[in-house]
Amino acid sequence: MADKHYRSVIKAISWRTVGTIDTMIVSYFITGDLVMxxxxxxxxxxxxxxxxxxxxxxWDKTNFGRVKVVENDYQI
Incomplete structure (x- = not known):
């Protein structure tokens, strides 16, 4: 199963929000300047x-680490 492009965009936005807050906090501790x-x-x-x-x-284009789900070829 492949992800749709918009899923990657939403994941990027949510992760960057967390990452940017972290960057701003670290930058503030290093520079002491909120504007910077x-x-x-x-x-x-x-x-x-x-x-x-x-x-x-x-990563979506590679099969590394993926497991192919094999469905039963018979029905009970």
Missing amino acids: AVSIGSIEVITKMFLYYLHERA
Whole structure:
């Protein structure tokens, strides 16, 4: 079973929300500047969402780690 493209987009958005909050918190602790932390988070949210989408679609094209479900060829 393959995922639809919109599933990958929604997963990318939800994961990036969590990741961006983390980036902003870490950036704030490092810089001590809230404006700089939000700026860093704003830039990385776009780039990483795009990269995640490409990564997800690439994994969808490979069968590595997938198990083929074999249905019974008879009925009882």
